[in-house]
Amino acid sequence: MIRRPILLAAALLVLVTALALAFGTEPISLSNAFHEPGLARTILLDVRLPRVALAAMAGAGLGVVGAAFQALLRNPLAEPYVLGVSGGAALGATTAIALGLGATTLLGAALIPAASLLGGLLATSLVYGVARGMRGGASGTAILLAGVMVNSMAAALITFLKALVPPSRAQQLLRWLVGFVDLPHASSLLAAFVYVGVGCAVLLFDAGRLNVLVLGDETAGTLGVDVRALERRTFLASSCVVGAIVSLTGLIGFVGLVVPHAVRRLIGPDQRRVLPVSLLAGATMLVGCDLVARLAFRSLGTEPPVGAVTALIGGPAFLVLLRRSGG
Numbered sequence: 666m667i668r669r670p671i672l673l674a675a676a677l678l679v680l681v682t683a684l685a686l687a688f689g690t691e692p693i694s695l696s697n698a699f700h701e702p703g704l705a706r707t708i709l710l711d712v713r714l715p716r717v718a719l720a721a722m723a724g725a726g727l728g729v730v731g732a733a734f735q736a737l738l739r740n741p742l743a744e745p746y747v748l749g750v751s752g753g754a755a756l757g758a759t760t761a762i763a764l765g766l767g768a769t770t771l772l773g774a775a776l777i778p779a780a781s782l783l784g785g786l787l788a789t790s791l792v793y794g795v796a797r798g799m800r801g802g803a804s805g806t807a808i809l810l811a812g813v814m815v816n817s818m819a820a821a822l823i824t825f826l827k828a829l830v831p832p833s834r835a836q837q838l839l840r841w842l843v844g845f846v847d848l849p850h851a852s853s854l855l856a857a858f859v860y861v862g863v864g865c866a867v868l869l870f871d872a873g874r875l876n877v878l879v880l881g882d883e884t885a886g887t888l889g890v891d892v893r894a895l896e897r898r899t900f901l902a903s904s905c906v907v908g909a910i911v912s913l914t915g916l917i918g919f920v921g922l923v924v925p926h927a928v929r930r931l932i933g934p935d936q937r938r939v940l941p942v943s944l945l946a947g948a949t950m951l952v953g954c955d956l957v958a959r960l961a962f963r964s965l966g967t968e969p970p971v972g973a974v975t976a977l978i979g980g981p982a983f984l985v986l987l988r989r990s991g992g
Contacts, residue, residue, distance in 0.1 A: 670931070670932045670938055670942050671938070671941050671942055671945065674941075674942045674945035674946050674949070675945055677945075677946075677949050678721070678945050678946075678948050678949045678952070681949050681952050681953050681956070682717055682721065682952055683695065684956060685713070685717045685720070685952050685953075685955065685956045686709060686713050686714065686717055688956065688959075688960060689708075689712075689713060689959055689960075690959070690963065691708075693705040693708060693709060695709070698710075712848060715848055715849055715851070715854060716846060716847070716848055716849075716955070717952055717955070718854065719846055719847075719849050719854060719857075719913060719914065720846045720948075720951045720952045720954075720955045720971070721948040721951070721952050722854075722857065722858060722861055722910070722948070723846070723910045723913070723914050723917065723920075723951055724920055724947040724948040724949070724950055724951025724952060725861070725865065725944045725945065725947050725948040726861045726864070726865060726906040726907065726909070726910050726944075726947070727744075727745060727907070727910065727917065727920040727921040727924075727947050727951070728920055728921060728924040728925065728943040728944050728945075728946055728947020728948065728950070729865050729868055729869070729906075729940050729941075729943050729944040729947065730744075730745050730750075730864075730868065730903045730906050730907060730921055731743070731744040731745065731920065731921025731922055731924060731925045731943065731947070732921075732924070732925035732928070732936070732939050732940050732943035733868045733871075733875065733899055733902075733903060733940060734748060734899070734903065734921070735925050736875040736876075736878060736879075736936050736939070736940075737805075737875060737878065737895070737896060737899050738805035738808055738809065739805050739878065739879065740805040740806070740809055741926060742809060742922070743805070743808075743809060743812075744918075744921035744922040744925075745903065745907045745921050746816065746916065746917075746918040746919075746921065746922070747809065747812055747813060747816065747922070748792060748808065748809065748812030748815075748816070749788045749789075749791070749792050749811070749812040749813070749814070749815030749816040749819065750785050750788055750789055750792075750812075750903060750904055750907045750908075751785075751816070751907055751911055751916050751917075751918075752788060752815060752816035752817075752818075752819030752820055752916070753784040753785050753786075753787055753788020753789070753791075753815065753816075753819055754781045754782070754784045754785035754788070754904075754907050754908040754910075754911035754912065755781070755784070755819060755823060755841045755842070755911050755915060755916050756784045756788075756819040756822055756823055757780040757781045757782070757783050757784020757785065757787070757908070758777050758778075758780055758781040758784065758841060758911060758912050758915075759823050759826055759827075759837075759838045759841050760780060760784070760826065761776055761777050761780035761781075762777065762830075762834055762837050762838060762841075763826045763829065763830045763834060763838065765834075766780070777853075777912050778853060778856055778857065778860075778908070778909060778912035778913075780912075781908045781909070781911050781912035782860070782904070782905060782908035782909065782912070783908075784819075784908065785904040785905075785907050785908035785911070786901075786904045786908070788815050788816075788819065788904075789900045789901075789903070789904045791811075791815055792808060792811045792812045792815050793808065793811075793896075793900065795811040795814070795815070796808040796810075796811040799811070820842065823838060823841065823842060824842075826838055827839060840915055840970070841911075841915035841916060842915065842916055843915065843916070843970040843972045843973060844914055844915045844916050844917035844918070844970055844971055844972020844973075844975070845914060845915055845970045845971060845972065846914055846951070846955045846958075846971045849913050853912070853913060854913070856909070857909040857910065857912065857913055860905045860906065860908070860909035861905075861906050861909050861910065863902075863905065864902040864903065864904075864905040864906035864909075865902075865906060865944060867898060867901075867902035868899065868902050868903070868906075868940060869940050869941060869944075871895060871898060871899065872936040872937045872939075872940045872941075873936070873937055874890050874895050875895070875899075875936040875940075876935060876936045876937065877890050878890070878892070878895075879934070914971075915972065916972060917951070917971065917972045917975055918972065918975060918976060918979070919975045919976055919978075919979025919980065919983065920947050920950055920951055920975055920979065921947070922979065922983060923950075923979040923982050923983045923986070924943050924946045924947045924950055925939060925943045926983065926986045927946070927982070927986060928942045928943045928946055930986060930989070950975070950979075951971065951975070954971050954974040954975050954978060955971045955974075957974050957978075958970070958971050958973075958974045
């Protein structure tokens, strides 16, 4: 029973990925592109495939992190964007750009992801530290409130940096605030896949333990779950995943919020199914949103940032889910 929803989600991801590879500024035949050298193959392998791979990786990471956060904190509003992890990672990346560390392509390919990862880790530490200092300790509500505060501060600091740097760099900083999927540098994409893969593996490994948390921390402890160690692992793994993603895409909201909600409604609350299906569904959502961004405004010769598309689709979808669940 656990495998069936995972297989269905994987099949849907394959379908949407095939559509994203086939359609763009000009439609191409995938069979011809793979078997015959020429412009179609160049477009497919050098442009569309890396972009779709980035969108799938980012969506998968955001989906599984959102599901893990919601299970850990037992709060349906928890997600990397709200908890400040995305904001901290974006602040780290934009600080590196503002300082000119991304000016050299090879150096920037290493420093910007490192700065993003460091920013995500620092934001996570700050959120957890502030929450622990609140009355009642680091409860789910306290962590959520601390995350909103840290995320707001990070957005304000990014805006402040934007006002201080030259216009060319200011445009780069603005992109980090709206979220984008672009043609990534090969070495950056490979490094991000490693961070995201390791972080997601840790979260999936802990899916069974996250199931026990629904009984409460004390009961989970009596059943052999080290709750504090689980919290630390979840936050550390999530910071690695989100930091790597944000270093390449900027701030993309709603994927980590809407996808786990929809998945739980469709297949139930078992985290052993929710986490892997959220991973696949998150990838499907972001690849699909990127396809919409590429096609919807093609006649106007422009392309909106994918973060705007996820907000336009995810916002109403989340309201519908809340209404149907009585939330």
